[in-house]
Amino acid sequence: MLSLYFKYVAMLFKSQVQYRASFWLMAVGQALTPLTVFAGLYFMFERFGHLKDWSFFEVALCYGIIGVSYSLSEALVRGFDMFSILVVSGDFDRLLVRPRSTVLQVLGSKFEFARLGRLVQSIVIFIWSLNNLPIEFTVMKSVTLTLMIVCGLLIFSGIFIAAAALCFWTVQGLEIVNVFTDGGREMAKYPLNIYEKWVTLFFTFIIPFSCVNYMPLLYILGKTNGNDILYMLTPLAGMIFFAPCMLLWHIGVRHYRSTGS
Known part of the structure; x- marks a missing residue:
């Protein structure tokens, strides 16, 4: 399955770099656009x-x-x-008759390499901030940082997958999902204790962004008030959140009815 996925990615990469100037301009744009938000953060401080x-x-x-x-x-x-495009056009029918996982095929249907420009910008800020903080690194802190990133990836991916699963019943994608993806991303860029209590509770027990940025960050920075192990393990909530999102996807696939397009 991994071999097939990488073949999908290789084909998408070749198609996207056919127009190299456009590709690199988009990649640079993806890297520079979020800097306006970070500039706002800098000027606020x-x-x-x-x-x-x-x-x-x-x-x-x-x-x-x-x-x-x-x-x-x-x-x-x-x-x-x-994903809603595949449902509306009826192209999802083709994925169902192929002897491969629908998850793998949907993952391989779209991969925007230009978006990696945003990743480069985030990595630069991540490394810069680490170099300017008096953190005494240990193996456990390194593992915790890795878990924060991986489990954060699972939370965002889980939201995308759950939103795609809803298309089996709504056909079109729901704009309200952007509240939890784009809105959740902007909210989670700040420590959650600066928000109202109900916001903190929602993004801890419903969509656990707090568990992949705020609470483990307290451990990384030496600000914990209790058992460090509990703070270290909170990113695992991302894995727990991801599981029902995948379950919703499989339920949606079983209940799918072609649009007839």
Whole structure:
């Protein structure tokens, strides 16, 4: 399955670099556009100095982690984000008659390499903020950082997959999902304790962004008040969130009725 997926990716890459100037301009644009948001963050700290008890580089680290997770998800799971097109056109019927997983085929139907420009920008901010923080790195902190990124990727991917699954009943994609993808991305770039309590509770127990940025970040920065192991393990909530999203997808596939297009 991995071999087939990489063949999909290779074909998509060849098709997207046919017009190289367009490809590189889009990649650069994807890298520069989010900088306007980061510039706003920088100027806010220049004016006020701190955000509650958070310094600029602590928030920048939070920004970088979520940026990397979202960028990876947007590139890798783009097929699910555009899935409604397959349902409306009836092209999903072709995927069903092929002897391969529908998940694999939808993943391989779309991969936007230009989106990796956003990933580069997020990685630069991530590394820059780490270099400017007095963090004493250990193996466990390195593992925790990795889990934060991977499980953040799973949360965003889970939302894309759940939204795609809803297309089996709604046909068209629902714009409200952007509240949890784009809105969730912007919200999660900041520590959750700056928001109202109901926002913190929602993004901890319903969509667990808090578990992949705020709580493990407290451990990374040495700000915990309790058992460090619990803070280290909170990113695993991303895996728990991803499971029912995949289940919803498989239920949707079983209930799919062709549009007849």
